[in-house]
Amino acid sequence: METARKFSDKLKDILDKKVEVKEDESQTRNKTDISSQDVLAIEAEENPVDNIRNRQHLIRDKRKMVVTNLEIQADRMKSVSLANHPIGKIGETVRIPIPDVDRARSDLRNILGVILVVEDNNYSIGTKLGKLQQMYSRNQFTICKQSMVAIDDVPESVEVSLRECAKKSSCVGDQGYNRCFCNQKCRTKKCKCRNNGKLCNSKCQQNQKMQMS
Ligand SMILES: [Zn+2]
Ligand SMILES: [Zn+2]
Incomplete structure (x- = not known):
């Protein structure tokens, strides 16, 4: 109870x-x-x-x-x-990530640029290869502590897209690996890599043969 x-x-x-x-x-x-x-x-x-x-x-x-x-x-x-994201100033070096679809697997993950103009919290960014076409908002890039690109390094009147920029700064090409199918040594312009001014990479025919033997 x-x-x-x-x-x-x-x-x-x-x-x-x-x-x-x-x-x-x-x-x-x-x-x-x-x-x-x-x-x-x-x-x-x-x-x-x-x-x-x-x-x-x-x-x-x-x-x-x-x-x-x-x-x-x-x-x-x-x-x-x-x-x-603290506000960026003109002349500061910035790092813009390259989208995965715009870069080959061995390429750099970022492009370095410099802030040229700031307008309504939108940033115009220049690289050593030219001014980037689009305006960037502050969350699309990070500011570097050291200055590596000066405003004078940016060629005037040259506009490039981020993809073009990634392509030009790449050593093997853009959007996936480019490769050649040379049976001989890649010394003439017949070689696709050499013709494009790129270095041969591990996917090229010549190098694959060397790996096999
Ligand atoms: Zn070749
Ligand atoms: Zn090659």
């Missing part, structure tokens, strides 16, 4: 606590939802035409609240982003 009584006491305690929590929740809800409570109270008294108007007012208020809250959230996101 005693154990049963203890158990029922415990159950009561738990239930009391739950009720308290529920009351707290309802209080907080009341704080945020005062207008809707008011509307419901008024609805009970007045006629249906006013009810519709009240509800429309309520919807308008809620929409305004949503807009302000969205703006607050956007500001918060922007400040976090600014903290992670």
